Amino acid sequence: MAKIDIHTLAEVLNISTSTVSRAFRNTNDINPETRKRILEKAAELNYQPNHYASNLREQKSKTIAVIIPELANNYFSQIIQGVEKVAKTAGYHILIFVTDDDIQKEREFMRSLSNGRVDGVVMSASGEATDHSYLNNIESFGFPLILFDRIYEEVGVPKIITDDYNSSYHATQHLIDNGCERIAYLVVNKEQSIGKTRMQGYVDALKKNRIPIRKRLIVDCTNSYEENAVIIEHMIEVNHPDGILASVERLAFSTYQVCQSMKLQIPQDIKIAAFSSLEIASLLNPPLTTIKQPAIKIGEKAASLLLEKLADENPKQTHQEFVLESELMIRDSSLKGSY
């Protein structure tokens, strides 16, 4: 181990700790020669300024937290990619927190982070649309927060969302245009921000087309593949939808599986469109029509906004809302007459 600290290094060099410290910072009140000597010796002895001591002293960590509901999800993996990429270029590191869709954990994470562990946080919420009282005094947390995707509307922080309502509306209209009359909407939590918004787009598109809204076609699913397979199969058997709009990717996969096992043909027997940022949607059988969210971009944007705030001396309490565009990628799974 032989951990070497600034004192021993200073001693070896017959120099003071302050000078050593200076050598590592880009200040110019140090003799270039001296700096060179110090850095060389440091490399030789493998000295690294202690991160915790520095942070304690400087009151910042060059670290940002990413709080997300789950990790087993292509969408959030891509979010992390985006955040990581931007953070890295600014010399920041990322710390990952997964709430497992539990708002208690979310709150605990947020609270525990008030200890200065990170300089800021980007988060996709786990709670329901209105359930965020713990964030009432966001300033008191002592760090900037950026919300993305699953947001709490009333919290006064910058937010990044996609145009979920429109996307959902258009995807539904697209299914209708392709002959669907009984479209099911699959959702994990219809009370939560995105599940709710997407449902509204679906509902309004049906209304606009004078198609009755059937409660039984709005299906609450879970986070378990097995359970969802059962739920979806049952729903199909009982309600015979001719179209399906999946509010998250995973539900489309389950539907594909169910259709395979029920020997239902997509899109002949049932058409499908799904919110998804899957890159290989076109390789599926059949190619899946997706509402493609720019997940990586969302991550990048969230990180950029956060870094901006961190760079800003006295950041105003903005709560701007940034809307990124999703793209409806029409593929065979939703097309009439593509067979």
Place this chain on the structure above:
Amino acid sequence: MAKIDIHTLAEVLNISTSTVSRAFRNTNDINPETRKRILEKAAELNYQPNHYASNLREQKSKTIAVIIPELANNYFSQIIQGVEKVAKTAGYHILIFVTDDDIQKEREFMRSLSNGRVDGVVMSASGEATDHSYLNNIESFGFPLILFDRIYEEVGVPKIITDDYNSSYHATQHLIDNGCERIAYLVVNKEQSIGKTRMQGYVDALKKNRIPIRKRLIVDCTNSYEENAVIIEHMIEVNHPDGILASVERLAFSTYQVCQSMKLQIPQDIKIAAFSSLEIASLLNPPLTTIKQPAIKIGEKAASLLLEKLADENPKQTHQEFVLESELMIRDSSLKGSY
């Protein structure tokens, strides 16, 4: 902000800082009443012990680093899932470092972590099999390291790998059994641990079957989808393989795309098997035969090993190698007569 520290809290309660400190640790040399009073007040004032001060004092961080070559990769996402899950249950957090396949960055990360930032590291290497001199004195880094998947053979730390050689051998044999005689091997870096081992399995299976090894069928690819498409298309045009073994998932996707655009039928014209932990391989068109690595399990195992080391008072310098089994999931993409 109004950050409150242990002193002010102590003052408010008319009590000493040590007592406050004790209230937060599970020690019993404190009056339960006092503790209760303290914790209540702390909650009220939203006091959180400063993480960096604690860490500095205790010389540990309850944080582990995950160093991986890339994030835009289903395999590594699953690794992170596994690590995160295990870490969380032990109260650890994870810090992510992405090297972009650059061994310089890997070395810098490792070096910088010697500053006590994390208690331990799990890593999948970015360098080539022999290129790890910087790890010669692993003890001097001052933290335990676990290597997984892309390992450096000679480094004396615990390693977790899958039975790549056998998997590759069997997958190749499987392609041969299904009538392939000109099997191409797609690899990103054939000098690197896994690319190399997997190639060996491929080569030996060919030899065993007295099929000549053709250099031109061993194809170096890159990390770019676009470039790979070009490379693979060119290779197919020139060398007319009737089978393909992809050493990483991404190369199989590119092959699917190329086949689509070249109007080649899988598996009729060309059969494919790939190393991949993709969960929806069976939904592809056609379903993709995979050598399915237990990515999440690998992550879990790596984390468990690390935590064991961390719990151990004086960990012996073990360098055990754990081999997890991959599973050959035979699907249509590699089958003769499944059409």
Place this chain on the structure above:
DNA sequence: TTGTAAGCGTTATCAT
């Protein structure tokens, strides 16, 4: 059971 005080390894301020 509680308090006092030293120290974890830095960096910033002030002197020199």
Place this chain on the structure above:
DNA sequence: ATGATAACGCTTACAA
């Protein structure tokens, strides 16, 4: 350009 010293906020002997 360099050095001495006092924080940063916490934990833990040791003392009471």
